Amino acid sequence: MNRWPMHGAPFLHADTSVAKVMLRVQIASLLPLLVHIYYFGWGIAVQWTLAMLTGLVVEYAMLHLRGRPVKPFLLDGSAVITVTGLTFCIPPESPWWLIVIGVSFALIFGKHLYGGLGFNPFNPAMLGYAFLLVSFPAYMTQWTLPSEVSGHTLSLTESLLKIFTGKLPDSIMDQVTGATPLDHVKTGLTQGISVTDTLHNARVIWDGIAGHGWIQWNLAFMLGGLYLLWTRTIRWQYPVGFLGALGLMAAVFHAMDPDHYAPALFHLLSGGTMLAAFFIITDPVTASTTPLGRFIYAAGIGVLVYVIRTWGGYPDGIAFAVLLMNIFVPLIDQYTQPRVKGHRT
Amino acid sequence: MELNSSPLQQAREILYDGLWNNNQALVALLGLCPMLAVTNNAVNGLGLGVATLIVLVVSNVLVSLIRDYVPREVRIPIFIGIIATAVTIIDMLMAAYVHELHKLLGIFVPLIVTNCVILGRAEAFASKNPIWASALDGLAMGLGFLMVLVVLGGLRELLAQGTLFDQAFLMFGQQARDWTLHLFDGGILLAALPPGAFIGLGLLVAGKNWLELRRQSRLQRIPVESAHEPAKA
Numbered sequence: 001m002n003r004w005p006m007h008g009a010p011f012l013h014a015d016t017s018v019a020k021v022m023l024r025v026q027i028a029s030l031l032p033l034l035v036h037i038y039y040f041g042w043g044i045a046v047q048w049t050l051a052m053l054t055g056l057v058v059e060y061a062m063l064h065l066r067g068r069p070v071k072p073f074l075l076d077g078s079a080v081i082t083v084t085g086l087t088f089c090i091p092p093e094s095p096w097w098l099i100v101i102g103v104s105f106a107l108i109f110g111k112h113l114y115g116g117l118g119f120n121p122f123n124p125a126m127l128g129y130a131f132l133l134v135s136f137p138a139y140m141t142q143w144t145l146p147s148e149v150s151g152h153t154l155s156l157t158e159s160l161l162k163i164f165t166g167k168l169p170d171s172i173m174d175q176v177t178g179a180t181p182l183d184h185v186k187t188g189l190t191q192g193i194s195v196t197d198t199l200h201n202a203r204v205i206w207d208g209i210a211g212h213g214w215i216q217w218n219l220a221f222m223l224g225g226l227y228l229l230w231t232r233t234i235r236w237q238y239p240v241g242f243l244g245a246l247g248l249m250a251a252v253f254h255a256m257d258p259d260h261y262a263p264a265l266f267h268l269l270s271g272g273t274m275l276a277a278f279f280i281i282t283d284p285v286t287a288s289t290t291p292l293g294r295f296i297y298a299a300g301i302g303v304l305v306y307v308i309r310t311w312g313g314y315p316d317g318i319a320f321a322v323l324l325m326n327i328f329v330p331l332i333d334q335y336t337q338p339r340v341k342g343h344r345t
Numbered sequence: 346m347e348l349n350s351s352p353l354q355q356a357r358e359i360l361y362d363g364l365w366n367n368n369q370a371l372v373a374l375l376g377l378c379p380m381l382a383v384t385n386n387a388v389n390g391l392g393l394g395v396a397t398l399i400v401l402v403v404s405n406v407l408v409s410l411i412r413d414y415v416p417r418e419v420r421i422p423i424f425i426g427i428i429a430t431a432v433t434i435i436d437m438l439m440a441a442y443v444h445e446l447h448k449l450l451g452i453f454v455p456l457i458v459t460n461c462v463i464l465g466r467a468e469a470f471a472s473k474n475p476i477w478a479s480a481l482d483g484l485a486m487g488l489g490f491l492m493v494l495v496v497l498g499g500l501r502e503l504l505a506q507g508t509l510f511d512q513a514f515l516m517f518g519q520q521a522r523d524w525t526l527h528l529f530d531g532g533i534l535l536a537a538l539p540p541g542a543f544i545g546l547g548l549l550v551a552g553k554n555w556l557e558l559r560r561q562s563r564l565q566r567i568p569v570e571s572a573h574e575p576a577k578a
Contacts, residue, residue: 101533109544135535 018117021284022077024233028224029084029279035220036088039146039213041154043092046163047099048084054103055083062112078117081283082106085125088275089319090132092144093154093162093177098136102128122326123286126319133319141315142177146213149203150176178204181211182271182315185262194259199266210269218274225278234282237294242277243268245302253310261310271309271316276301280318286326293329293336300325356481363485370493370546371553375461379453380494381542385505388512390498392446393453394491396435398484400457401466403431405483408471415472424467425458432458446515462490497545503528505537 036044059079063070083103090099106128114120133140147153154162154176161167179187181204188198199205206212228234246267253261267273272280281287281301288297301321308317350358369375376397384390407427415423436454439447447454457463466486471479499509507529513521535541 131535134538134540135533137534 018076018078021233022081024228024231025081025279026077026084028227028233029088029221031224032088032217032220032275035213035217036092039216040092040144041147041159042156043144043154043159043163044087046156046159047090047092047094048087050096050163051083051087051099051103052080054100055079055107058104058107062108066112066116068116073116076117079107079111082111082124082128085275085280086128089125089129089272091140091142091177093159094139094142095166096163098132098139102132105131118285120285121329123280123283123322126280126322129319130323133314141179141183143180145176145178145204146211148212150178152176180271180315181205181214181266182309185266186309186315189260195262196259199262210266214271215269218269221274221278225274228278228282234278235291235294237291238282238287238298239277241295241298242281242302242305243273245299246273246306247302249303249306253306267306267309272318273305276305276318276322281322281325286329288329288332288336290333290336290338292338293332296332296336297325297329300328352477355478359478359482360485363482363487364489364492368489368493368553369462369465369486370490371550373462373465374550375465376490377546379456379460380490380497381539381546383450383453384494384498384501384542384545385537386502386508386511387495387499388446388510388516389449390494390496391491392439392443392516393450393457394487394494396439396450396454397457397460397462397494398487398491400428400431400435401463401487401490402480402483403434404428404463404467405471405479406476407431408467409474409476409479412472420472421464421468424464424472428463428467429458443516449512449515462486493549497542497549500545500549501536501541503532505532505534505541507532 033044033048056074056079059074060070063073083106086102086106087099090102106124109131110122110124110127111117111120144154181202184202184204185195185198188202189195199209204211206215209215210218225234225239229236229239247264250262250264250267254263281298288294301318304321304324305317308314308320312320314320363369367373370380379393379397383393404424404427408424411423432455435457436447439450439454466482470482474482502511503509507527509526509528511525513524517524533541536545
């Protein structure tokens with residue numbers, strides 16, 4: 001559909017629409033979804049379905065209340081991306097109301113109150129995540145352990161039971177949930193155990209690199225992200241700036257004191273690093289838009305993620321880092337305007 | 346204020362302005378710092394609201410009393426001196442009679458001196474109007490501010506811990522220990538934290554504007570549907 005007929009000069013037509021971009025992102029996130037199901041069980045599939053239903057209801061209600069045409073905005077898929085991004089971030093076996101509240105907050109306060117898609121200064125998915133983390137810290141830090149570690153894979157019925165009633169025999173629950181690798185390193189340090197020891201002795205860590213399942217999950221996100229780069233859906237400055245800054249920070253500190261600072265590979269392959277690099281910080285609405293600005297924005301997030309992970313109170317700091325850099329986007333954009341071709345300064 | 350309107354009409358106007366039309370918290374958005382910082386439960390809001398109300402009435406009356414003798418050039422320091430005196434008295438009274446609450450409100454009682462609502466009313470109203478009108482203005486503005494503090498505090502308390510009037514004994518003595526309403530357990534922790542204050546105040550302002558728009562569209566006999574999209578501010 002060509003809504004903007006071309007007149008005059010032969011412009012290059014990119015032939016994209018919001019729906020097309022969102023569809024590509026959705027395709028790229030399929031592989032990580034499958035990997036997630038393989039390692040952490042069916043929980044995420046249940047959560048995703050719940051989140052999508054909530055998203056549909058909230059989106060419909062808000063568009064109706066705001067007197068906007070429902071169909072084009074509902075079908076452009078932007079809410080689907082927000083919902084998917086948030087679903088990947090919450091623990092797979094958390095109670096059903098957690099994702100419902102999180103999605104509602106993300107869409108209502110993160111998007112519609114600012115005027116809908118295109119007007120929101122903060123990434124809605126990360127706003128929803130930060131809201132949940134601050135409001136319900138106890139539920140947000142219990143992550144399902146990958147089956148290789150716990151020796152037990154939750155079946156679909158067990159996941160459903162846990163999510164909707166919360167009643168799973170405690171013996172199983174203690175066995176299948178626990179701290180994430182990022183958590184382990186952090187608590188280890190507070191108990192005086194060096195990072196090197198934690199990395200080689202903790203059950204959840206695979207071969208001294210990063211977490212079981214987490215590595216594969218991060219690699220799956222990287223593959224999905226490469227597909228997005230290949231289709232020119234996202235720009236290269238985001239992942240390069242973010243991963244570069246995070247890796248560099250980690251490498252420098254690790255070289256200075258390997259007992260206190262985890263190696264770069266650990267930071268790049270654990271937590272939500274790759275999810276953020278290719279799917280979160282690339283959100284076209286809330287990210288910086290000039291070429292240099294994109295790089296500064298992404299690098300800023302990388303530095304902040306490292307700072308929060310290493311010296312902050314929370315095990316992973318992607319949501320807060322993204323929200324903080326979102327605030328600076330207008331400033332970055334103003335000072336990185338590209339020079340008009342032929343203009344002398 | 347119209348010079349030829351009757352005192353009763355003037356009084357009604359002052360009350361309506363203070364409580365609703367020119368509400369210092371919801372319309373003027375003054376005094377945000379104490380408002381956002383102490384309203385994590387209804388009782389704290391009530392305590393600070395009452396203190397602000399008393400200071401406002403006292404300072405308005407005093408400023409109005411001396412309004413003809415104050416040189417324009419130095420009026421602000423003089424007003425601040427009067428307000429600071431009133432605040433100091435309130436601060437000491439609170440420390441003596443509601444000591445626990447005074448400790449909880451902490452720095453925010455002495456900081457009433459810098460609350461823009463009080464200086465704003467002294468400058469905009471009391472320095473130009475007779476004593477009875479100034480006293481009434483102080484009362485109306487103070488009540489409007491108090492109302493918002495209590496509603497915002499109650500809202501945040503309810504969302505964050507599922508109770509209302511928790512710790513009421515700090516203000517009303519030991520017999521108030523069982524006044525607390527326990528509605529449910531647990532809650533959204535964010536509501537008690539600073540972001541909850543901003544979001545809650547934003548919702549209250551939006552609610553006030555929505556009511557106002559609905560009333561206006563009714564007066565103009567325009568169907569309510571047109572009020573769905575508020576005018577861009």
